[in-house]
Amino acid sequence: MDKVILLLTEASLETIPKELLSDPVIIRDAKRRGVNPRYLILDRARHHRAMTRLPNAEKRGRPDILHQALLLIQGSLLARNNLVKTYVHTVNDLVIDVDPEIRPPRNYDNFIGLMSQLFEVGRVPPVGKPLMRFVNGINYVLNTESPDRKILLDDVKGKEVSLKSFIDYVKNFKRPLIMIGAFPRGSFEERTYGLADDVLKIGKYIMDTSSILCRLLTALEIELGLIS
Incomplete structure (x- = not known):
């Protein structure tokens, strides 16, 4: 991988x-x-x-879910070792490219202020190297990253697998794309299901975004030898 x-x-x-x-x-x-x-x-x-x-x-009005998710991902050992690349796909079908070096503000109000600037200017910061910017949709992600497998983690329609089985499966690919919902409740749109090669569910319990990410990031870090 x-x-x-x-x-x-x-x-x-x-x-x-x-x-x-x-x-x-x-x-x-x-x-x-x-x-x-x-x-x-x-x-x-x-x-x-x-x-x-x-x-x-x-499904709307919960930017705190995204804030928590970005803090977890961008502060992970995967991010520190340039082993993860993050994109955000919004409920209105906009896509944000997140620079691997960004460390989102821990203060929620500061994060919201940053997001307001992003929507107003199209990037943050307004000048210099963009740490977050809008790009041209999902196709930008697929064309830029060329993932060799697209996996959707979904509690509603996903095939149940253990975390170990999931990691054993994912590690077979060089650049897997893992899609994780960043909304509070409800199901994915059909267009999202249409992107996926696999629709899977880790374990039998419904987990929120942060819970899934905590388990996934840690398991990947262990598998890649970043922690023991």
């Missing part, structure tokens, strides 16, 4: 939908944060009342 490509899929990261821009909850929060409402990040913790009329609301 040369490198693992991680795609945080259908991540609950988006700016305020246009149908909510005039909502008093949104206007108040934008003023308090000093942000143009167009680039305010939708967050259920602050915008729950406004979100009740949104379609597919159960």
Whole structure:
């Protein structure tokens, strides 16, 4: 295995939908944060009342899930040894290229501010080497990384395998692409299933994004000899 490509899929990261821009909850929060409402990040913790009329609301407004996931991946031994490459695919089908060297802010408010800048400018930081930037969709990831296997981890439709079996399988590929959902509940879109060569589930329990990543990253680090 040369490198693992991680795609945080259908991540609950988006700016305020246009149908909510005039909502008093949104206007108040934008003023308090000093942000143009167009680039305010939708967050259920602050915008729950406004979100009740949104379609597919159960999957939206949870950027904290992505924040936690990026902290785990980018702070891992895999990242320190250039053995993992991260991309983010959002609930609105946008794709973000994450530089291997980025260490996301640990403070959540700082992270949200960074995401607002990303949506406004298209990259962060605005000048110099981009640490996060929007790219041209999933095809960019496939064409750039040329994965030799695309695996979707899914609690709903996945074939159950043990963590050991999963690692034994993945290590046979040079550049496996592993897709992990970064949303709170619900199922993947059909277009996501259509990308996968395998749809698997690790163990019999439903696990959130951080739980899956903790187990997966540690198991890979052990397999690759980074820790014993």
